[in-house]
Amino acid sequence: MGARRWWNWRLISKRATGALAVIGVGLYVLWPWLPGVHVPPTRSVVIYGFSILGEVMEEDVFPAFQEHWLDKTGERVEFILALGASGTITNLMIMGVPAEVAILSLELDAWRLVDAGVLPGPTWHELPHGGVVNRTPFVILVRPGNPESIEGFGDLSRPGVGVVHPDPLTSGGAQWAVVAEYGAALRETGDAEQAYARLLGIWRNVVAQAASARGARTQFESGFGDALITYEQEALRDLARGRLQVDIAYPESTIFSEHPVVVLERNIPPENRAVVQAFVDYLWSEEAQRKFVAHGFRSVYEELNEENPLFGHIPDGFLIEDFGGWREAKMEIVDGIWRDQVLREVGR
Secondary structure: OHHHHHHHHHHHHHHHHHHHHHHHHHHHHHHHHOOOOOOOOEEEEEEEEEHHHHHHHHHHHHHHHHHHHHHHHOOEEEEEEEEEOHHHHHHHHHHOOOOOEEEOOOHHHHHHHHHOOOOOOOHHHHOHHHHEEEEEEEEEEEOOOOOOOOOOHHHHHOOOOOEEEEOOOOOHHHHHHHHHHHHHHHHHHOOHHHHHHHHHHHHHOEEEEEOOHHHHHHHHHOOOOOEEEEEHHHHHHHHOOOOOOOEEEOOOEEEEEEEEEEEOHHHOOHHHHHHHHHHHHHOOOHHHHHHHHHOOOEOOOHHHHHHOOOOOOOOEEEOHHHHOOHHHHHHHHHHHHHHHHHHHHHOO
């Protein structure tokens, strides 16, 4: 008889536990609709970015800002991140995707948004540092041990060297690379004809292209070519995690790419304006800038760059403003020299 009572008590306990679980789930689901209960909304912010931003944003920048915003307002923030080649995401924004903030590979794409009426003008210039949120120099990735003895862009024009390159028709990183290749030669020689000859030699050796810098990296990792011209950050990202399968060659002279933030006011609903503004402001905080440095981007605050010992030394680093800014460089170098002369001569 005693055993029977013990069994019945256990059965009742199990049923009670199950009932409480069902009630708990029901209360969780119904909680926002119960009288007198206020649940802060979750804000959704749509961010578009060029291809190499994924890790730093998703692993560090977004979580840190979400925590700050929750502590400050009690609201949760959900980030919807879309990544791609800078030219591709710019095309999508021109077509009308609901991006609220974008981080682009180059300012030229921001100007395209102005020309298309997506932005009323160069509004990014009103942001800190003219809208530039981080930088990275262009370097050369080579096979382990550097079997081709590649030290600079000039070595990429030697016969027999296979070069992997993102496509300047779609990739902002590729356009930076073209200016790096031509500009470094021009600064080293002071001669436009020699600079053209180097650019032509490099492009005669291009064996694979991809729509984005990240896509070109994938091709290189798959075995194409002897060298890849890309962002330093692309290499340091893996080097910091102990999984880099290539070596890095630092050219004596190379360009530092600068990446602007644009805010698409017309896509921001009134209830999101405060959180979007706070997020944009946060990108230039020391905390966020340190996160960029930890992921291999160089900060706009030069003193913070000392915190990453992996950054290589560049004796002659230069900027796009040394060539009159992106609109002039695009017209004269990317279009006038690379597209209209080099591509025709190499038959692409």
